[in-house]
Amino acid sequence: MKKNRAKINYIIDLIIGVSFIAAAVSGVVLLFAGSGGFQGGRSPGYARDLWLFSRWTWKAVHDWGGMIMIAGVLAHLVLHWKWMVCMTRNLFRRAAGRKTRAACPVEG
Numbered sequence: 001m002k003k004n005r006a007k008i009n010y011i012i013d014l015i016i017g018v019s020f021i022a023a024a025v026s027g028v029v030l031l032f033a034g035s036g037g038f039q040g041g042r043s044p045g046y047a048r049d050l051w052l053f054s055r056w057t058w059k060a061v062h063d064w065g066g067m068i069m070i071a072g073v074l075a076h077l078v079l080h081w082k083w084m085v086c087m088t089r090n091l092f093r094r095a096a097g098r099k100t101r102a103a104c105p106v107e108g
Helices: 001-031 055-077 081-095
Strands: none
Touching: 001 055, 055 081
16 A cells, blocks of 8 residues: 555656646746737737747646646645644644654655
């Protein structure tokens, strides 16, 4: 079971990482490409290609990369929920001056 859970964590982390890179790269491209000024379709510079793809494609990559990243982070939080609750409880116990700590489940 632990081996299977570690594989699931790895896949989710990989999805989060790839979607972050997609959102970050597309965000940088869109940032430095300038707005192109949509102007209701009257700007000829809006539809031009930016580093291999059109502005529409970069925007779609950026939007979907962000949505996939959000879903991955939510899945990550769900999988680690018990551990996060346990660690938070231990943190507050330590802040209150109590020496006893609960053994938190090892993730991974």
